[in-house]
Amino acid sequence: MPPGKEPMKYWLQCEHCHVRYKSIKILYHCDECNGLLEVRHDLKALAKCVSTQLFDERWRATHSPHRSGVWRYHELILPVKLSQIVTRPEGNTNLYAAGRDEKSGLRKIGEYVGVSKFYLKHEGENPTGSFKDRGMTVGITQAVVLGAKAVACASTGNTSASLASYAAQAGLPCFVFLPEGKISTSKLAQAVAHGAITVQLKTDFDGAMKIVQYVCDELDIYLLNSINPFRLEGQKSIALELLQQLNWKVPDWIVLPAGNLGNTSAIGKALLEARQLGLIKRLPRIASIQAQGANPFYRSFQTSFEKRFKVQAETIASAIRIGDPVSFARARQVILETNGVVESVTDKEILEAKAVIDNSGIGCEPASAATVAGTRKLMKKRIIKPSETVAGILTGHLLKDPEVAMMVYTRTTKAIKSTGVNPAKLGRTLKKFLHL
Numbered sequence: 001m002p003p004g005k006e007p008m009k010y011w012l013q014c015e016h017c018h019v020r021y022k023s024i025k026i027l028y029h030c031d032e033c034n035g036l037l038e039v040r041h042d043l044k045a046l047a048k049c050v051s052t053q054l055f056d057e058r059w060r061a062t063h064s065p066h067r068s069g070v071w072r073y074h075e076l077i078l079p080v081k082l083s084q085i086v087t088r089p090e091g092n093t094n095l096y097a098a099g100r101d102e103k104s105g106l107r108k109i110g111e112y113v114g115v116s117k118f119y120l121k122h123e124g125e126n127p128t129g130s131f132k133d134r135g136m137t138v139g140i141t142q143a144v145v146l147g148a149k150a151v152a153c154a155s156t157g158n159t160s161a162s163l164a165s166y167a168a169q170a171g172l173p174c175f176v177f178l179p180e181g182k183i184s185t186s187k188l189a190q191a192v193a194h195g196a197i198t199v200q201l202k203t204d205f206d207g208a209m210k211i212v213q214y215v216c217d218e219l220d221i222y223l224l225n226s227i228n229p230f231r232l233e234g235q236k237s238i239a240l241e242l243l244q245q246l247n248w249k250v251p252d253w254i255v256l257p258a259g260n261l262g263n264t265s266a267i268g269k270a271l272l273e274a275r276q277l278g279l280i281k282r283l284p285r286i287a288s289i290q291a292q293g294a295n296p297f298y299r300s301f302q303t304s305f306e307k308r309f310k311v312q313a314e315t316i317a318s319a320i321r322i323g324d325p326v327s328f329a330r331a332r333q334v335i336l337e338t339n340g341v342v343e344s345v346t347d348k349e350i351l352e353a354k355a356v357i358d359n360s361g362i363g364c365e366p367a368s369a370a371t372v373a374g375t376r377k378l379m380k381k382r383i384i385k386p387s388e389t390v391a392g393i394l395t396g397h398l399l400k401d402p403e404v405a406m407m408v409y410t411r412t413t414k415a416i417k418s419t420g421v422n423p424a425k426l427g428r429t430l431k432k433f434l435h436l
């Protein structure tokens, strides 16, 4: 570093050829090799100013930005002026004890997967109902810092709902590119209600992704898909908050659904950095779970990552209906460095797991249920051991996909269809449900 210059607190770096870029310019790919860029922090300098005690003190904050479950860790996320931050605030999602030995009704989930020490972090409890808010608060903050004139994304639904909300809060015009007829009404309704300009395309997510990149380049619009490295920085906070909720005791496993692989990458990056900073001593193993009809990462894992696959994606879990994941390379690195695994589950297994989660009282959207279905499968294969502590991520809220919820429950539902208003008769009917 030339004398007299401020130390660079963070920079963008190509994850392939490791060339560094100044973080102020709008850039997603390396000029040299077209690799994706990632945010890098000066971890040596950071190690001197962050600690678990610091974060524990901020945990009690009642005001933004430290009230946010993302910005509580702002030194590790994006060192901006605190006044520039656009936050709802997000995060602070519950970590539910759902092990086999728990006293509550959530025990059913632990019994189903066969794990005694089982936790579920419910990211569906974020402001727009999915973990995407953790990345979007950082992405939109960076858009404001960069002076972007508009923002855009391609989405299977949740990214567009989140982007629309944060763009509206920042007062930025927002375009969302969606695969026509393939996103749930709830997610579309969120984007529309928050004032986004929705562009429905006769293609799938992978096709919409290509178009949005072209449009953003042409029209100089800030792209907020997960190729945007700042979003991943925000999503790192899922892992940091999870560790903090476990009192910085590292679980043996973190299990999560995997589509575009942004979250696998972000959570892995958080853990590796946390270890380097001395916040934790060892790494959990990461298990990324894909749907069988959209499992290119799983297939690649089966070849020890020697081959890369693209598939025509089809699954009921629309949030992970992705055939050519953008963050493939960085997620592979995470699986290798955490001694992780990739598993694949069928739609039937996803829906069965979803019914267990929903019935326990917490509920989730279909993609999230892959976490529980995958944990069960890895237990059966004895890859996860019964004595191990497992933390699963539920990525989205039950109400994100009411169509699927109703489809599952119209078969098993215990509804009493329209009756007369004879109280005694109704009482007798209800009594049967109590097995009296």
Ligand SMILES: *Cc1c(COP(=O)(O)O)cnc(C)c1O
Pocket: 130, 131, 132, 158, 159, 226, 257, 258, 259, 260, 261, 262, 263, 264, 319, 320, 365, 367, 368, 395, 396, 397
């Ligand atoms: C985006 C999303 C995923 C997939 O995460 P990736 O980072 O694309 O792997 C899973 N579940 C839900 C609910 C999502 O919104």
Ligand SMILES: [Zn+2]
Pocket: 014, 015, 016, 017, 018, 019, 030, 031, 032, 033, 034, 035
């Ligand atoms: Zn490069």
